[in-house]
Amino acid sequence: QSVLTQPPSVSAAPGQKVTISCSGSSSNIGNNYVSWYQQLPGTAPKLLIYDNNKRPSGIPDRFSGSKSGTSATLGITGLQTGDEADYYCGTWDSSLSAGHVVFGGGTKLTVL
Amino acid sequence: QVQLVQSGAEVKKPGASVKVSCKASGYTFTSYDINWVRQATGQGLEWMGWMNPNSGNTGYAQKFQGRVTMTRNTSISTAYMELSSLRSEDTAVYYCAREGGQLVKFDYWGQGTLVTVSS
Numbered sequence: 001q002s003v004l005t006q007p008p009s010v011s012a013a014p015g016q017k018v019t020i021s022c023s024g025s026s027s028n029i030g031n032n033y034v035s036w037y038q039q040l041p042g043t044a045p046k047l048l049i050y051d052n053n054k055r056p057s058g059i060p061d062r063f064s065g066s067k068s069g070t071s072a073t074l075g076i077t078g079l080q081t082g083d084e085a086d087y088y089c090g091t092w093d094s095s096l097s098a099g100h101v102v103f104g105g106g107t108k109l110t111v112l
Numbered sequence: 113q114v115q116l117v118q119s120g121a122e123v124k125k126p127g128a129s130v131k132v133s134c135k136a137s138g139y140t141f142t143s144y145d146i147n148w149v150r151q152a153t154g155q156g157l158e159w160m161g162w163m164n165p166n167s168g169n170t171g172y173a174q175k176f177q178g179r180v181t182m183t184r185n186t187s188i189s190t191a192y193m194e195l196s197s198l199r200s201e202d203t204a205v206y207y208c209a210r211e212g213g214q215l216v217k218f219d220y221w222g223q224g225t226l227v228t229v230s231s
Binding site for chain 2: 002032033034035037044045046047050051056088090091092096098099100101102103104105106
């Protein structure tokens with residue numbers, strides 16, 4: 001059971017838009033920045049979004065992030081078959097005696 | 113270009129220890145924290161802890177306290193993660209990741225090291 005809750009799967013057609021939600025609490029998302037990672041099959045995760053909505057250089061603006069209260073959302077527009085991957089949200093959590101990193105359980109994106 | 117290159121796959125027996133290395137290049141090793149994240153087959157990402165390569169300070173996930181040790185050798189820009197008292201549930205791919213200046217901004221990842229625990 002992950003601390004951050006993501007839908008197990010989402011799907012959409014090529015060219016369409018999809019959103020992936022990430023729900024947490026005041027000890028994590030509510031008071032910390034959220035990052036998003038894309039993991040293509042058989043590869044290491046790749047940073048897509050950090051500080052809730054910033055994109056590292058090289059990440060196309062088809063990918064966007066937002067945060068409201070204790071939830072965050074990843075948006076992907078103009079879906080491509082190459083976007084088929086697992087997506088994870090992550091943030092800092094201060095609920096224990098020492099802070100720690102928590103991830104969502106991951107969302108599998110299928111581009112139909 | 114920034115690279116993190118990890119050591120090769122390991123097979124260990126239950127109760128043994130494993131030490132995975134992560135060699136950094138393309139940046140100043142002591143300027144960014146290194147985190148370790150693992151992933152069992154078909155499962156999600158699980159954070160294990162962080163290490164500051166400059167000071168050697170570490171912080172471990174509660175789940176791994178007492179079993180994990182993160183160290184570094186600054187002369188060769190290499191971070192290490194040692195996990196002891198291995199059990200079958202520790203079978204996973206272990207990743208090192210550079211924390212790029214902000215919390216949970218893991219901007220560069222190693223290629224992963226498969227650790228298999230089997231009798």
